[in-house]
Amino acid sequence: MSRESKKFGVPDELANLYDFANTLDVRHFTHHGVPHPQADALTNARDLAAWMSHRGLSSISAKITPAMFATAIELRTLIRDYLQCDPLERHGNKDAIRALNRTLKLFPLLVAARDDGGMVLRAAREDALAGLSPIVAEFYDGSRDGTLDRLKMCASDECRRVFFDRSKPSTRRWCMSSLCGNRMKTRSYRERQRNAG
Numbered sequence: 185m186s187r188e189s190k191k192f193g194v195p196d197e198l199a200n201l202y203d204f205a206n207t208l209d210v211r212h213f214t215h216h217g218v219p220h221p222q223a224d225a226l227t228n229a230r231d232l233a234a235w236m237s238h239r240g241l242s243s244i245s246a247k248i249t250p251a252m253f254a255t256a257i258e259l260r261t262l263i264r265d266y267l268q269c270d271p272l273e274r275h276g277n278k279d280a281i282r283a284l285n286r287t288l289k290l291f292p293l294l295v296a297a298r299d300d301g302g303m304v305l306r307a308a309r310e311d312a313l314a315g316l317s318p319i320v321a322e323f324y325d326g327s328r329d330g331t332l333d334r335l336k337m338c339a340s341d342e343c344r345r346v347f348f349d350r351s352k353p354s355t356r357r358w359c360m361s362s363l364c365g366n367r368m369k370t371r372s373y374r375e376r377q378r379n380a381g
């Protein structure tokens with residue numbers, strides 16, 4: 185878990201997936217006159233190594249090759265593409281599923297018995313990218329218990345942040361209604377006014 189995932193009430197079981205998807209910050213709205221700076225926390229292999237190590241994900245201290253780094257970024261892109269689809273439409277988005285599955289295949293998991301009881305999915309990879317396998321395991325676990333359907337991407341074009349929908353009916357479309365929701369509402373109101381005039 186991270187400070188962000190805690191702040192926004194993301195279950196610990198999905199925190200790595202949530203944080204990984206949000207290492208790319210494409211928000212570019214202006215709030216109180218201040219433009220939000222876009223950022224990518226993973227611009228090279230060193231960033232990725234630091235990110236995994238910071239989260240306790242790098243169990244194997246091997247070098248991340250440029251090809252591995254490209255695979256990691258591809259995984260992030262496809263995870264974001266998948267989460268961008270409305271949960272009800274995810275299963276129908278064949279292109280997103282096909283592309284995601286091609287990359288998920290590179291992160292095989294194996295079942296291991298835990299010493300404190302129960303079973304857990306572990307990385308079958310034995311190189312530096314094994315650190316991303318727990319993210320794939322969270323994907324699977326989240327789909328089993330239904331929490332993955334609450335992991336969504338903000339509907340605002342200027343935001344596209346991944347958020348966890350804690351609302352009872354699970355119908356939230358914006359990461360923060362007070363921010364992205366209001367901005368979108370104000371804009372469509374203005375557009376309606378303009379069209380009416």
Ligand SMILES: [Zn+2]
Nearest residue numbers: 338343359364
């Ligand atoms: Zn948003």
